[in-house]
Amino acid sequence: MKYRLMLLLTALVWGCAFVAQRTGMDTIGPFAFNGLRFLLGALSLLPVIFLMKGKDESLQDRPRWLTLPTACLILGFFLFLGSTFQQIGLIYTTAGxxxxITSLYIIAVPILGFFLHHPLRQSHIIGCIIAVIGLYLLAFHDTGGAMNLGDVLNLIGVIFWSFHILCIDRFVPYFSGVHLAIGQFAASSLFNFLAMPAAGETLTAAAVMASAVPILYCGIISSAVGYTLQIIGQTKVPPTEASLLCSFEMIFSALAGFFLLGEWMSLREIAGCLLMAVGIFAAQIPSQIVLQRKITE
Incomplete structure (x- = not known):
């Protein structure tokens, strides 16, 4: 039970991070915020390496081209893109x-994974249809107008979050999860700092101090603590159940937005959230394989 509670706590930590990210945008630019956040996340995980020192990890022989720096750069790049669209999107939409919308990666991953020879199950298709209907109710206006910019940016970010997860699945058999986490955080931080001049952002001590609480929360609690809880929790909980527990992130983000920021939703938006939750949960139910690409030599 304690491992399931760890995963539920992970979802709570990640859900509340949306509030921290949104409030951080009041005093600092998105690239500066993410750059500091991921740098702090990498530094916060360094002690975990010393705790793991001496533990033997039986990792598979990796392809010749795949080194730890290469894997970290790839993961960091997708993390940079996903977090960028999410962070800028939060300027224009609510945390809830x-x-x-971000939680749609749970459905997008198996669909994109089909092209990488992962099986596509009946529940994935049904869950996707239900979730898309929910997305329409949540993100489109009552008059049937277009999605707002923030919702569109977060939806684009789902693509990169999905590729990030698929790459993690590809690299984890070859490298320590903690080393990958530190490396991807460091790489993503570097990409964000390099993007700052192009976006016209400057980093000042006053901006950092004004955004200190959101940055500390996202860097230490959401990144370092949340990641560690996820790793420990998933050692004793089956993957499907673990994904289900972590997906409560979306519910906690809505509750945090309501209680901490006073964000309200219309009945239409609430109905959309409920349908999206049903679709996301349904997509994780084991079911019959309907499509699977064969690996050709």
Whole structure:
């Protein structure tokens, strides 16, 4: 039970991070915020390496081209893109809506994974249809107008979050999860700092101090603590159940947005959230394989 509670706590930590990210945008630019956040996340995980020192990890022989720096750069790049669209999107939408839209990666991963020879199950298709209907109710206006910019940016970010997860699945058999986490955080931080001049952002001590609480929360609590809890929790909980527990992130983001920021949703938006939750949960139910690409030599 304690391992399931760890995963539920992970979802709570990640859900509340949407509030921290949104409030951080009041005093600092998105690239500066993410750059500091991921740098702090990498530094916060360094002690974990010393705790793991001496533990033997039986990792598979990796392809010749795949080194730890290469894997970290790839993961960091997708983390940079996903977090960039999410962070800028939060300027224009609520924390609750961003949390639900981002959670669509749970459905997008198996669909994109089909092209990488992962099986596509009946529940994936059904869950996707239900979630898309929910997305329409959540993100489109009552008059049937277009999605707002923040919702669109978060939806684009789902693509990069999905590729990030698929790459993690590809690299984890070859490298320590903690080393990958530190490396991807460091790489993503570097990409964000390099993007700052192009975006016209400057980093000042005053901006850092004004955004200190959101940066500390996202860097230490959401990144370092959340990641560690996820790793420990998943050692004793089956993957499907673990994904289900972590997906409560979307519900906690909506609750945090309501209680901490006073964000309200219309009945239409609430109905959309409920349908998206049903679709996301349904997609994780084991079911019959309907499509699977064969690996050709």
């Amino acid at each position: 809506k961003a949390g639900f």
